[in-house]
Amino acid sequence: MANILVVDDEHGIRDLLWEILNDDGHQVELAENAAQARAARLRERPDLVLLDIWMPDTDGVTLLKEWSTTGLLNMPVIMMSGHATIDTAVEATKIGALAFLEKPITMQKLLKAVEQGLARGTLRQAVAAEAAPRDSVVLEAAQSSPATVAVFQETGPQPSQVFTLDKPLREARDEFEKAYFEYHLARENGSMTRVAEKTGLERTHLYRKLKQLGVDLTRGKRNAA
Numbered sequence: 001m002a003n004i005l006v007v008d009d010e011h012g013i014r015d016l017l018w019e020i021l022n023d024d025g026h027q028v029e030l031a032e033n034a035a036q037a038r039a040a041r042l043r044e045r046p047d048l049v050l051l052d053i054w055m056p057d058t059d060g061v062t063l064l065k066e067w068s069t070t071g072l073l074n075m076p077v078i079m080m081s082g083h084a085t086i087d088t089a090v091e092a093t094k095i096g097a098l099a100f101l102e103k104p105i106t107m108q109k110l111l112k113a114v115e116q117g118l119a120r121g122t123l124r125q126a127v128a129a130e131a132a133p134r135d136s137v138v139l140e141a142a143q144s145s146p147a148t149v150a151v152f153q154e155t156g157p158q159p160s161q162v163f164t165l166d167k168p169l170r171e172a173r174d175e176f177e178k179a180y181f182e183y184h185l186a187r188e189n190g191s192m193t194r195v196a197e198k199t200g201l202e203r204t205h206l207y208r209k210l211k212q213l214g215v216d217l218t219r220g221k222r223n224a225a
């Protein structure tokens with residue numbers, strides 16, 4: 001399951017995309033303009049953004065450029081429009097957009113684009129962005145198989161976790177996220193407040209995420225004992 005932000009000023013399109021993505025197992029945040037999108041981007045830190053180009057206050061390309069220049073474009077963004085020209089699509093891609101979907105958007109095209117977008121949020125990028133310097137980790141392809149990735153910590157030569165990449169994206173993401181949260185729980189001695197601050201999630205969202213992943217909330221406290 002991924003956190004996806006949908007930004008579109010058309011109510012019907014927002015509802016349609018929410019329904020499709022929600023049925024596919026994702027958590028979806030909706031925004032009808034750039035102001036709401038900015039707030040949602042800072043609040044939820046989405047894994048992927050579906051961004052309409054033509055909006056009444058600030059257009060999608062301008063918002064994309066704003067995120068890029070302020071260092072906030074660290075998630076895949078897929079642009080959407082029913083009226084954009086090729087030049088507009090090319091401009092958005094140069095700024096940092098991953099792809100462009102032309103309206104009306106079919107369910108098949110939407111889900112394929114979302115899957116490809118989430119695949120770009122690689123394990124290497126996620127770990128590099130969130131791990132503390134003294135506990136930094138390195139992702140390397142395991143020599144025994146090109147379809148596995150080993151996570152090595154600087155404190156020792158042995159991998160603390162090996163992830164198999166030859167599986168569905170959602171399953172691989174859940175496996176990594178579980179290990180990620182278990183790591184932070186152990187490091188923060190089970191403190192949900194500190195883990196929430198470290199991972200950038202609200203406590204309510206964090207509890208839901210841990211429950212969904214089947215994370216043992218007492219593990220960090222036991223390790224600290």
